[in-house]
Amino acid sequence: MTLRETAYAKINLALHVRRRRDDGYHELETLFAFVDAGDELAATPAQADSLRVMGEFGGVLDDPFGNIVAKALHALPHGAGWAVTLEKNLPVAAGLGGGSADAGAIFRMVRDSHGLPDDWHARAAKLGADVPACVESVACIGRGIGTELEPIANDLAGTSVLLVNPRIPLATGPVFKSWDEIDRGPLEGANLRAMAMSGRNDLEAPALSLVPEIAAVLEALRQSGAWLVRMSGSGATCFALYETAEQRDAAQVAMPAGWWTMAGALR
Known part of the structure; x- marks a missing residue:
């Protein structure tokens, strides 16, 4: 069975930087929103994890073992292994949370096939500040470094x-x-x-x-x-x-x- 998931592009409808923290991070208030398009991932059961990257921006990701998709796979129980294909349609280092969106897609694939552990939010946050929001990929408010999520009435769906x-x-x-x-x-x-x-x-x-x-x-x-x-x-x-x-x-x-x-x- 092949699992498929879109890594929805993340945008910040607003991003307010409130202060620089002592740990070097920044205190933020941001409006996360997600576009119904992005990278595409497919996974099939395998004896061990593997990652193949393709697509317009696939050549930028030249370290498959250091890729956040590989790190997301390592962070979650998902059987013996998955052979993952990542079609990289979003530009890298572009403000769209592309890598975080890819990781979020992996979390959803694991959720649908094996279920997520209770501490999934903490595991996602370790991978990156945008990853917890990208797991759900629904409009929300992000506070702290972006990992403290708060729901909001979404009157812009379909825009x-x-x-x-x-x-x-x-x-x-x-x-x-x-x-x-x-x-x-x-x-x-x-x-x-x-x-x-x-x-x-x-x-x-x-x-x-x-x-x-x-x-x-x-x-x-x-x-x-x-x-x-x-x-x-x-x-x-x-x-x-x-x-x-x-x-x-x-x-x-x-x-x-x-x-x-x-x-x-x-x-």
């Missing part, structure tokens, strides 16, 4: 979304290091739309200082008829939300040929 990346990798560490350490306040609003509209991404300015091309992506999306445009995570991917799929599709066609794009809807 048309376009992801755009200038094909420039951007590591998370340098972006956080460049944050100006100004607390601009908490998330506000009663539902996802209100919080997204009143929110911001505090990492946008430091990301722009490192990859100025992000400004061109944001400007192109702002001129495309979207009602919300923002950078996701630590960049360099930006997203735009539209009232209709037709608006989204027209915007995708209008993007410069060299940029990576993915169209979908919010889950």
Whole structure:
């Protein structure tokens, strides 16, 4: 039997950095949302775990044993082993939680076939701050370093979304290091739309200082008829939300040929 799962692209509808902690991490408030598209994983029972990576961005992952998918497999009981194929459709170091989404997909596959241990949340958090949110892949609020999850009324499910990346990798560490350490306040609003509209991404300015091309992506999306445009995570991917799929599709066609794009809807 072959198990299949989509690793849904993660976006941050808002990302408020509140303070730098003594342990080097940052205290965050973020709105996690997920797109109904992303990487694709398939797994079949095997005598031992193995990982084969393919897809447009598969060549970037040149260490299969150090890949977060392999680490997720090691973290969970799932029988003798799985032969996993990962189709890497999401760019790497792009603010979309691609690796975390892949790990989250593994957790869901294990949940559906073997069940998850009671401490799955802690095991997921050890793999990365975004992984617990990516396991469920539903809209929620993330606090702390992003691992303290809180449900929220999701009035944006089904909203048309376009992801755009200038094909420039951007590591998370340098972006956080460049944050100006100004607390601009908490998330506000009663539902996802209100919080997204009143929110911001505090990492946008430091990301722009490192990859100025992000400004061109944001400007192109702002001129495309979207009602919300923002950078996701630590960049360099930006997203735009539209009232209709037709608006989204027209915007995708209008993007410069060299940029990576993915169209979908919010889950």
